[in-house]
Amino acid sequence: MLRLFNSLKREKETFRPLGEVVGIYTCGPSVYQYAHIGNFRTFIFEDILVRYLKFKGYQVKRVMNLTDIEDKAISTARKEGKTLWDLTGYHTKVFFEDMKTLNLLPADVFPKATDYIPDIIAIIKKLMENGYAYSGTDGSIYYDVSKFRGWGELSHLKLKAGKKKIKRDEWGEESAIISDFALWKSYEKEDGDVFWETELGKGRPGWHIECSAMCTKYLGTRFDMHIGGVDNIFPHHEAVIAQNFGAFGENPSRYWLHCRHLMVDGKKMSKSAGNFYTMRDLLDMGYEPMAIKYLLLSMNYRRRLNFTFEGLVDAGRKLEKMRNTIEMLKFSNGGDDAENMRKTMKNFERALDDNLNTGKALKIMEELTDEISRINPDRESGEKILGTYRFFDSILGLGFFKPS
RNA sequence: GCCAAGGUGGCGGAACGGCUACGCAAUCGCCUGCAGAGCGAUUCCAUUCCGGUUCGAAUCCGGACCUUGGCUCCA
Numbered sequence: 429m430l431r432l433f434n435s436l437k438r439e440k441e442t443f444r445p446l447g448e449v450v451g452i453y454t455c456g457p458s459v460y461q462y463a464h465i466g467n468f469r470t471f472i473f474e475d476i477l478v479r480y481l482k483f484k485g486y487q488v489k490r491v492m493n494l495t496d497i498e499d500k501a502i503s504t505a506r507k508e509g510k511t512l513w514d515l516t517g518y519h520t521k522v523f524f525e526d527m528k529t530l531n532l533l534p535a536d537v538f539p540k541a542t543d544y545i546p547d548i549i550a551i552i553k554k555l556m557e558n559g560y561a562y563s564g565t566d567g568s569i570y571y572d573v574s575k576f577r578g579w580g581e582l583s584h585l586k587l588k589a590g591k592k593k594i595k596r597d598e599w600g601e602e603s604a605i606i607s608d609f610a611l612w613k614s615y616e617k618e619d620g621d622v623f624w625e626t627e628l629g630k631g632r633p634g635w636h637i638e639c640s641a642m643c644t645k646y647l648g649t650r651f652d653m654h655i656g657g658v659d660n661i662f663p664h665h666e667a668v669i670a671q672n673f674g675a676f677g678e679n680p681s682r683y684w685l686h687c688r689h690l691m692v693d694g695k696k697m698s699k700s701a702g703n704f705y706t707m708r709d710l711l712d713m714g715y716e717p718m719a720i721k722y723l724l725l726s727m728n729y730r731r732r733l734n735f736t737f738e739g740l741v742d743a744g745r746k747l748e749k750m751r752n753t754i755e756m757l758k759f760s761n762g763g764d765d766a767e768n769m770r771k772t773m774k775n776f777e778r779a780l781d782d783n784l785n786t787g788k789a790l791k792i793m794e795e796l797t798d799e800i801s802r803i804n805p806d807r808e809s810g811e812k813i814l815g816t817y818r819f820f821d822s823i824l825g826l827g828f829f830k831p832s
Numbered sequence: 833g834c835c836a837a838g839g840u841g842g843c844g845g846a847a848c849g850g851c852u853a854c855g856c857a858a859u860c861g862c863c864u865g866c867a868g869a870g871c872g873a874u875u876c877c878a879u880u881c882c883g884g885u886u887c888g889a890a891u892c893c894g895g896a897c898c899u900u901g902g903c904u905c906c907a
Binding site for chain 2: 438455456468469583607609666689726731745746791798
């Protein structure tokens with residue numbers, strides 16, 4: 429029985445699907461710059477979750493959005509002298525390449541925000557009809573947070589509607605903890621040629637609305653899982669819930685799963701801090717993709733993982749050892765019997781059942797490898813052990829059996 | 833300020849009421865034309881602090897202290 433940590437309840441819950449097909453929506457990358465390996469921690473987690481669900485016999489429909497419009501994307505394009513479409517097109521391509529390099533299965537659908545303007549408009553209109561949205565004096569349309577009672581339920585923040593200010597001691601500055609957010613942003617000069625002429629006026633969608641539009645379009649108003657990094661919890665996911673509630677009367681997802689941050693030298697890895705590594709950074713340094721993946725899997729997704737080059741080297745070494753062992757097994761013809769495969773597979777499954785504990789799963793694989801390198805299995809056992817590795821690899825996707 | 837997570841050997845990290853993993857590093861062997869890899873063995877008074885519960889606590893309860901994350905850029 430698979431148990432998953434639901435951010436909504438802040439506890440592990442047994443997974444029970446809503447229907448025949450498990451619907452999964454993931455907040456994918458913002459395609460205006462290279463994704464960093466912290467981003468990929470989330471996508472790797474999600475990939476393994478999907479593979480595991482399929483192994484468990486579920487049918488899965490998986491949607492991963494590509495955010496191809498937002499303030500930063502527009503300003504980056506302008507800075508680099510490109511059109512928004514050139515910029516996001518290029519980074520979408522790179523993202524898909526990186527996914528492939530990490531042996532991640534593609535989602536069933538990769539919708540990008542700018543393809544769903546009519547759906548976005550429809551939801552905003554619904555929100556206005558239902559009294560959850562209003563036109564601002566600047567011509568933009570805003571969500572009226574005071575109308576939504578569930579505001580703050582996911583982030584567990586005591587969010588109050590209005591313009592109330594709280595003091596943030598750390599920065600010694602005042603900041604509004606809450607305000608209404610834009611659903612539709614009216615046109616400004618800085619937007620250049622990025623706008624749509626619509627019945628809501630000339631402008632572009634706000635940051636959160638595209639997820640409401642696309643998840644509803646492909647998975648309906650109520651589906652199984654919504655996945656993202658913890659930094660999406662507030663405000664993004666909180667806003668998505670508010671939007672869906674305002675438009676359709678319910679929280680769109682039953683489980684909200686959030687991957688914790690990847691740290692570098694004890695600090696959060698993020699684009700804003702500038703302390704991040706992209707896939708190509710690491711590949712250019714000579715590290716292999718599967719070692720990166722191995723390292724990212726070495727810790728349960730609900731715990732913070734500190735990225736170090738030492739850890740990366742170590743991961744590569746472990747991987748190499750497994751590859752050697754698998755190679756050796758292909759020609760094994762010793763006299764030793766290896767019969768506890770079933771127990772090993774069971775333990776592996778138990779580790780993943782417990783909130784997808786990939787760190788523990790890897791450890792089980794390491795222990796198996798250690799054990800085998802000490803004996804000389806006979807032909808039949810060798811085959812059995814290879815089968816076990818195949819099973820592990822079908823879920824972890826470490827490329828042990830890729831045709832070379 | 834509010835809400836969370838966590839503090840285990842030189843380092844990384846399991847265990848989560850009793851038998852104190854494992855990996856790296858270090859030392860010594862075996863293997864090897866050399867090197868690497870591998871295998872075996874050995875070493876290290878490790879559970880932040882103070883109370884409490886218990887026959888017994890790293891593990892449970894209270895209280896300190898420290899670190900990290902979130903509080904409208906973010907996976």
